[in-house]
Amino acid sequence: MNACCDTCEYFDYDEDLGENVCKIDLDEDEYLDYLTRNTRSCPYYKYYDEYKSVQKQN
Numbered sequence: 001m002n003a004c005c006d007t008c009e010y011f012d013y014d015e016d017l018g019e020n021v022c023k024i025d026l027d028e029d030e031y032l033d034y035l036t037r038n039t040r041s042c043p044y045y046k047y048y049d050e051y052k053s054v055q056k057q058n
Contacts, residue, residue: 009048 005011010024024044
């Protein structure tokens, strides 16, 4: 599964940087594992559907 950062729950706007960034919180071991992977898809990708939370409010 090739993930698109634009639809990921962890991809959000960072006011300090003025751009969208991945905001997943990884420890040192997880980050090293992520950097050394030979895959094109992100193992931490989680689809974000903003309309899903709105539907629950109704």
